[in-house]
Amino acid sequence: MRRALALLGLAALPLAVLGVFFALPVAGMVGRGFWPDGAFDPGAVAEVLARPRVHRVLWFTVWTASVATAAALLLGLPAAYALHRLALPLRGLVRGLLLVPFVLPTVVVGVAFRQLLGEGGPLAGLGWEGTPVAIVLGLVFFNVAVVVRTVGAAWESLDPRPGEAAAALGASPAQVFRTVTLPALRPALAGAASVVFLFCATGFGVVLTLGGTRYSSVETEIYLLTTNLLDLPAAAALSLLQLVVVVGLLLVAARTRRGSEAVVRRRAGRAARPVRPRWRDAPQVLLTVLLLAALAAPIGALVVGSLRVDGAWSLAYYRALGSPSQDGLLAVPVATAMLNSLRTAVDATWMALLLGGLVALTVTRRSRGRGERRVRATLDGLFMLPLGVSAVTVGFGLLITLDSGVLDLRDSPLLVPIAQALVALPLVVRTLVPVLAGIDDRQRQAAASLGAGPLRAVLTVDLPVVWRPLLAAAGFAFAVSLGEFGATAFLARDDAPTMPVAIFRLIGHPGLLNYGMALAASVLLAAATAVVVLAVERLRVPAMGAF
Amino acid sequence: MRTLRTAPTRRRGRTGLAAAAVLALATSCSLVGTGEDDPAAVESTDGGGATSEPGGEVVLLTHDSFALPDQVVADFEAETGIELTIRPGGDAGALTNRLVLSKDNPQGDAVFGIDNTFASRALEEGVLADTDDDAVAWPDGVEQYALPGDDEQRLAPVDNGNVCVNVDTSWFAENGIEEPESLDDLTDPAYEGLFVTPGAATSSPGLAFLLSTVAEYGEDWPTYWEDLVANGAQITSGWTDAYQGSFTQGGGKGQRPIVLSYDSSPAFTVAEGSDESSTRALLDTCFQQVEYAGVLEGAENPDGAAAVVAWLQSPEVQAALPESMYVFPVVDGVELPADWARFAERPTDPYEVDPAEVAANRDDWLREWTDVTTR
Numbered sequence: 001m002r003r004a005l006a007l008l009g010l011a012a013l014p015l016a017v018l019g020v021f022f023a024l025p026v027a028g029m030v031g032r033g034f035w036p037d038g039a040f041d042p043g044a045v046a047e048v049l050a051r052p053r054v055h056r057v058l059w060f061t062v063w064t065a066s067v068a069t070a071a072a073l074l075l076g077l078p079a080a081y082a083l084h085r086l087a088l089p090l091r092g093l094v095r096g097l098l099l100v101p102f103v104l105p106t107v108v109v110g111v112a113f114r115q116l117l118g119e120g121g122p123l124a125g126l127g128w129e130g131t132p133v134a135i136v137l138g139l140v141f142f143n144v145a146v147v148v149r150t151v152g153a154a155w156e157s158l159d160p161r162p163g164e165a166a167a168a169l170g171a172s173p174a175q176v177f178r179t180v181t182l183p184a185l186r187p188a189l190a191g192a193a194s195v196v197f198l199f200c201a202t203g204f205g206v207v208l209t210l211g212g213t214r215y216s217s218v219e220t221e222i223y224l225l226t227t228n229l230l231d232l233p234a235a236a237a238l239s240l241l242q243l244v245v246v247v248g249l250l251l252v253a254a255r256t257r258r259g260s261e262a263v264v265r266r267r268a269g270r271a272a273r274p275v276r277p278r279w280r281d282a283p284q285v286l287l288t289v290l291l292l293a294a295l296a297a298p299i300g301a302l303v304v305g306s307l308r309v310d311g312a313w314s315l316a317y318y319r320a321l322g323s324p325s326q327d328g329l330l331a332v333p334v335a336t337a338m339l340n341s342l343r344t345a346v347d348a349t350w351m352a353l354l355l356g357g358l359v360a361l362t363v364t365r366r367s368r369g370r371g372e373r374r375v376r377a378t379l380d381g382l383f384m385l386p387l388g389v390s391a392v393t394v395g396f397g398l399l400i401t402l403d404s405g406v407l408d409l410r411d412s413p414l415l416v417p418i419a420q421a422l423v424a425l426p427l428v429v430r431t432l433v434p435v436l437a438g439i440d441d442r443q444r445q446a447a448a449s450l451g452a453g454p455l456r457a458v459l460t461v462d463l464p465v466v467w468r469p470l471l472a473a474a475g476f477a478f479a480v481s482l483g484e485f486g487a488t489a490f491l492a493r494d495d496a497p498t499m500p501v502a503i504f505r506l507i508g509h510p511g512l513l514n515y516g517m518a519l520a521a522s523v524l525l526a527a528a529t530a531v532v533v534l535a536v537e538r539l540r541v542p543a544m545g546a547f
Numbered sequence: 548m549r550t551l552r553t554a555p556t557r558r559r560g561r562t563g564l565a566a567a568a569v570l571a572l573a574t575s576c577s578l579v580g581t582g583e584d585d586p587a588a589v590e591s592t593d594g595g596g597a598t599s600e601p602g603g604e605v606v607l608l609t610h611d612s613f614a615l616p617d618q619v620v621a622d623f624e625a626e627t628g629i630e631l632t633i634r635p636g637g638d639a640g641a642l643t644n645r646l647v648l649s650k651d652n653p654q655g656d657a658v659f660g661i662d663n664t665f666a667s668r669a670l671e672e673g674v675l676a677d678t679d680d681d682a683v684a685w686p687d688g689v690e691q692y693a694l695p696g697d698d699e700q701r702l703a704p705v706d707n708g709n710v711c712v713n714v715d716t717s718w719f720a721e722n723g724i725e726e727p728e729s730l731d732d733l734t735d736p737a738y739e740g741l742f743v744t745p746g747a748a749t750s751s752p753g754l755a756f757l758l759s760t761v762a763e764y765g766e767d768w769p770t771y772w773e774d775l776v777a778n779g780a781q782i783t784s785g786w787t788d789a790y791q792g793s794f795t796q797g798g799g800k801g802q803r804p805i806v807l808s809y810d811s812s813p814a815f816t817v818a819e820g821s822d823e824s825s826t827r828a829l830l831d832t833c834f835q836q837v838e839y840a841g842v843l844e845g846a847e848n849p850d851g852a853a854a855v856v857a858w859l860q861s862p863e864v865q866a867a868l869p870e871s872m873y874v875f876p877v878v879d880g881v882e883l884p885a886d887w888a889r890f891a892e893r894p895t896d897p898y899e900v901d902p903a904e905v906a907a908n909r910d911d912w913l914r915e916w917t918d919v920t921t922r
Contacts, residue, residue, distance in 0.1 A: 032648070107787050111799045114792040119802035130781075208784035213746035214921045224748055227641040229910050230668065305798070399645055403652045410654050411606075411634075489611065490637050490645075501611065507787050507798070508612070509873055510808060511815035515791055515798025 006454075007372070010362040011379055014355040014425075020407065021418050022386050025397025026239065029226075032400070033236020044233035049241070054221075058241055061217040064132055064207075065200035068139035072196050073189065075140065076147025078287040084152035086281055087274040094292065095152075096534040098145045099475065100299060100526040103483030105500045106142075106205025107507055108522045112298040112305075113138060113210055130212040138206040141295060143199050146427065147192045149476060153469040154188035154434045155181075156274075173280055187257040187437065191430035194253040198246065198387035198426070205485075218242050222390040227490075239393045246388030250381040299526070306519035317516035321524070334502060334521055338528060341482055341498040344417050345532075348481035349474055351421035356428025356473065359383050361458065363429075364436040383429055386422040394419070395490030415491055420484045424477035431473040435466050475533035482529050499525045602628040605851040606655035608843075609635050610642045613660060614871045619863050627858075629851050639665055639751055639838075646674045650844065656852035659705060659840040659859060664754055666694050666702055666839060667906035675701040675841040676849060683853075686860050688879030692837045694902060702839035705859045706874035709810040709833035709897050710755035712742075715795045717825045718804035727805065729831050730763055733775060740779035743793040744807035746920070748913050749784040755834040756807050757916055758905065762834070762898035772919045782920055796826050811873055814890040824890040833894040838874065 034042055048054060083091050083098075101109070115121050117129045128134045163180045171179065182189075204219045216224075218238050225235040277285060309316045321334040363380040367373035386394070398419070402409040409415060439462060447457040463470075485500040497505075499521060507518035613635045624631055634655060637645065643665040646658060650672060661669050669675060677699050685693075685703065692704035712733070719726045727733060733742050747757035760768045776782075781803065783789040790808055793801035796816050810833060813824040840859045842852040858864060865876035869887050876883075883891075 107785070110788055111792045114788065114801070115799050118793065120800075208749060209788055211784075212788075213749060213782050213784055213917070220749075224913075227637065227644055228748065229913070230644045230647060231910070396645065396648060399654065400648050403649060403654075490641055505612065505614070507791055509815070510790060510797075510812040512798060514815070519798075 007362060007365070007375070010358055014359050014362075014383065015379075017355060017418065018383060018386070018422070020402070020409075021398065022389075022394060022422055024401045024407075025394050026389055027397075028401035029232070029393045029397040030236045030239055033233040033239075036233055041233075045237045045240070048234040048237035054238065054241070057216045057218055057221050057238075058245075060132075060215060061201055061219070062245065064135055064139065064217070065197050065203075068136045068143065068200045069193055069197045071136065071140045072144045072147050073193055075287070075291050076144045076192070077151065077189075078284040079144075079291050080148045080152035080155055082277075082281070082284045082288040083148060084156045085274055086277045086285070088277060088285070091274075092534060092537065093530075095149070096475075096530040096537070098148055098292075098295070099479040099533050100530060101142050101295060102145060102479040103525055103529045104299070104302075104522055105483070105485060105503050105507075106209055107504060108302065108518060109138070109141070109298055110205070110209030111507070112301045115301050115305075116297060130210070130214065132211070132215065134210040135207055135215065138210045139200045139203055141298065142203070142206065143196045144291065144295070146196050146199065149472055150192040150195070150427070150431050150434075151185060151188045153431050153472045154185055157435050157438070157465065157469065158184055187434040188430075190253045190256040191434060194249060194384065195387065195426055195430050197249060198384065201242075201245070202388060202390065204391065219390055219392075223392050226392045226396060235393065239390055242389055243385075246385060247381070249388075250384055254377055254381060302519050303523055306516060306523050309516065317513070317520040318524075320513060320517050321520055334499075334524070337497050337499050337502040337521075338524065340496045341500075341525070342528070342532075344420070344498060345478050345481035347414075347417035348420035348424060348484075349477040351417060352424035352428050352477040352480075353470065353474055355421065356383075356425050356432060356477075357470070359425070359429050360432035360436050361462070364433055364439075366441040380429070380433070384426045387426045392490060398491065417481070419491065420481040421477070423484060424480040427476045427480065428473040431469050431476065432466060435469045436462060439465055471537050475536045478532055478536065479529050482525065603848045603851050604630045604632060605657060605848050605855050606632045606634060607855055608642065608646070608653075608655040608658045609633060610637060610639050610660040611635050612638075612872060615864065616867055616871060619867050622863065623858050627851075627854055629854060631855065643669050643674075646843070647672045650674050653843040653845050655843060656846035656848045657840065657842055657855045659838070659856075661702065661839050661841070662751070663694065663835075663837045663839075663902050664751070664758070664905050664909075666697075667902040669841075670694070670697060670701060671906065673844060676844045676846060676852075677701065678842065678853070683857070686878045689860060689877050692877045694837075694839065696903060702841050703856050703860060704837050704877045705840050705864075706868050706872065707835060707837045707877055708874040709828075709835050709894055710752045710759070710807065711810050711828040711830065711833040711894065712756075713794075713806050713808040713812050713826050713828050715804035715825060716827050718795050726827070726829075728829055730760060730771070733780070733805070734771065734778050736778065738778065738805065740781075741803050742775070742778075742805040743781040743783060743789045743801070743803045745786045745789045746782045746784055747916050750786055751836075752786050752807060752809070754913075755836055757912065758900045759832060759834040759898040761912065762900050769915055769919050772916065773922075776920055776922075809873070810893055811869070811875070811887065811891045813892070814884075814886045817886060817890060828892060828894075830892060830894040833897040835894075835897040835899060837877070 033045055034040060036044060079098075082088060083095050088094075113134065114129065117123050117126065117134055119129070121129075126133075128137070158181070162184075163176045166176045166180050167173070201217070202219045203217070204223060207215060207217045207220050218241060222235050222238050222242075225231045225238070306317055307313055307315070359379065363376045365376070367376055398415065399410055401407075402415075443461045444457045447461050448454075452460060483500065485504065503518050503521045503525070506514045506521065613633065620631060620633075623629070632655075636642070639660055639662045642658070643661050646653065646661075646669060653674075658675075678701065683700055683703070685700075689704050692707055693700070694702050694704075712727075712730075714726050716726065724737065727735070727738055732738060744756055745753035747753040757768075760771050764771045781789075781793060783793065786808070790806055790812075791797040792799045793803045794806035794808075795801055795804045797806070808828070810828045810830070813826045813828055816826040817824045840856045842849055842856060846852045860878060862878070862881060865878045865881045868874050868876050869884050875891075875893070882888075
């Protein structure tokens with residue numbers, strides 16, 4: 001009984017937030033679809049589900065997201081190893097830069113891709129422009145960092161001794177990887193794969209900007225139905241389909257993770273030491289370099305574009321960002337927009353860490369009995385849902401459900417950071433859970449028997465191990481918030497434009513100056529992200545890094 | 548179990564430091580409890596003394612493209628004592644649908660940014676309040692932009708602009724090809740593979756262009772689009788992809804010299820030191836877009852909201868529209884910026900489609916358009 005209460009207590013805050021800011025709005029919007037004119041009428045929803053177009057859209061979403069997820073895993077795994085286990089020069093910097101795609105506005109990246117793949121571009125011969133190949137490439141571009149970071153964080157905290165023991169017993173490096181490392185990484189891999197899949201399946205801007213109008217995903221279809229046609233039954237039908245697919249996926253992911261947790265124990269301090277690269281690491285390093293080059297191509301196009309004015313190198317576009325805009329298009333100076341972005345991101349980050357930390361602690365406590373394990377597994381999955389459900393549905397739902405009494409939060413300045421925190425939450429949970437799950441519960445029991453209270457036990461046993469993954473998660477949440485545009489675009493905000501909004505406005509108007517300034521602002525946003533993420537990751541508990 | 552061997556006192560030191568760091572980060576730059584850095588709020592307390600009638604707070608709901616100079620807003624607040632809170636979010640469609648969904652409990656007092664393709668829906672759904680008994684006197688020139696059928700003047704026209712096909716005149720001069728002039732020309736093999744347009748389903752100028760073709764070809768518009776696609780027209784999802792990505796005069800240095808954009812666009816392609824724009828709008832291909840403002844039904848401060856709507860038609864706001872939002876004023880006698888007056892030519896007789904007809908057919912037209920263009 002006490003255990004059940006404690007479980008509830010830990011999970012109460014995250015559950016309440018999820019309930020108010022996610023479940024309630026989604027239920028509200030779906031409800032409007034089922035009760036179109038106040039009367040229950042599921043017929044319209046059922047009719048939509050039978051449309052051939054809906055089947056096509058669903059199939060397209062599932063296959064592009066699956067292919068992109070597989071590609072991101074294959075490309076991200078060597079990089080996770082190289083950047084988290086090998087003492088490569090500049091690896092900290094590279095890890096920070098890997099998050100840059102996360103914050104770049106899709107419209108800007110879309111134009112960069114077009115310059116590379118489109119008519120007259122260096123890769124035009126491949127004929128990929130406006131094809132599903134371009135969409136999959138775009139999805140991988142935006143999401144491969146998820147694999148590198150979540151898997152890398154888990155890899156970093158693996159106890160190297162079982163591998164060393166296997167090697168001492170004569171196992172080849174490949175055998176060690178297959179029989180020791182890979183099983184130990186399975187929870188992290190499954191977690192990363194499910195997050196990437198959800199990001200891809202709900203990737204909205206990528207499908208629109210890179211696929212043109214020929215392809216529709218469930219997400220773009222919901223956007224069209226809700227914001228343009230106001231066909232709520234159809235939007236509700238698609239939202240439900242989305243939920244079904246997401247829940248199915250989460251069940252598969254949970255099954256993959258189960259049973260493999262805690263195969264390899266993790267320990268504080270010692271496990272994190274990266275090793276000097278050896279010759280046999282060459283393939284992984286080479287693949288990492290290739291991946292980085294591929295990611296750098298569109299970013300490089302942006303940087304070059306922001307520095308070329310009338311065919312010569314110049315900082316004119318950057319200077320223009322600082323001076324008050326002559327035509328008032330930038331309602332606030334870019335510095336102010338950047339500050340707005342950073343402030344919102346700080347809020348979203350601590351919210352995501354707080355909620356994600358509580359969720360991760362709750363789901364990784366050792367369970368007594370099957371029922372309790374099931375409850376914890378369900379909780380784990382529940383907090384992944386916000387990634388898998390349409391931002392349009394949540395955004396509109398927030399406006400129609402949080403509108404009265406104590407829940408009249410539509411105008412709250414908290415709404416935007418909370419919405420972003422919910423998007424970042426699964427990343428935090430997926431980064432922390434594999435690490436926390438690897439802590440031997442007997443350590444906590446020992447701490448308890450030595451007189452430590454529950455909080456003290458967490459601080460002395462869990463925190464030292466989880467500190468670095470926690471920082472990695474913080475960097476992640478920060479980047480998600482800085483780059484987030486879709487979920488917040490539908491919330492009526494206070495008039496405090498963030499960087500993505502400012503960039504969107506600049507590139508949305510004709511004129512070379514506007515275009516150049518949009519590129520320059522994107523580069524600044526990306527640079528700021530990299531710097532902040534690097535700084536966050538340098539935060540250490542004294543003596544932790546030194547061991 | 549090595550972790551347990553560490554002395555408890557040392558542990559406490561570390562975790563305490565970590566907690567302090569997290570706490571410092573959370574408190575030092577948090578946004579929670581905002582307000583002191585909201586420029587509008589600060590300005591209104593400065594100038595709050597010189598009040599006349601309405602006063603109070605007015606929440607103006609609008610779209611993402613809303614922008615007005617700070618000074619214009621501050622002057623208005625000082626003059627009226629109104630504290631204006633601007634809440635942008637989404638595009639014109641998302642804005643309208645947001646209003647429809649929350650009409651029983653609106654999130655603000657006034658709205659700006661409903662355009663003539665969504666206006667009928669807003670009216671039909673009863674989102675907008677009736678203006679008081681005697682009709683409000685709009686400034687001269689506004690009447691011609693009024694929404695047909697809106698006899699109660701619920702929607703006050705604020706700005707207008709035309710969606711027109713633009714051409715890169717320098718490209719056509721260099722290649723010795725005559726520039727196209729009409730919608731028909733775009734299906735001419737001479738212009739094969741040269742045109743790029745945003746799609747009607749995902750872009751508001753894209754929808755305006757579809758409506759141009761509906762106005763020109765009536766029932767036969769799908770045939771026109773078939774020809775257009777067969778002639779190699781590229782269809783992107785948004786204006787940015789088309790103009791900045793594929794147009795020869797866009798930022799991304801694309802390959803197509805014909806693009807769908809606005810009648811104001813040529814004012815932005817004047818190279819420094821040049822007295823000629825390198826692009827031109829084809830004035831026979833234009834569809835007129837009008838944006839409206841109105842008082843919301845159920846507004847908490849209807850008087851203040853009415854004052855804000857009237858302010859949007861005032862000379863100060865009207866004069867700021869071109870450079871702030873890239874649209875033309877609706878009030879007579881407002882001076883245009885020099886570049887606009889010179890380079891932004893306006894159509895005399897743009898295409899029009901009755902807003903009620905748009906409202907009735909939007910769904911079918913978009914479905915058919917999608918079928919035709921992705922066949």
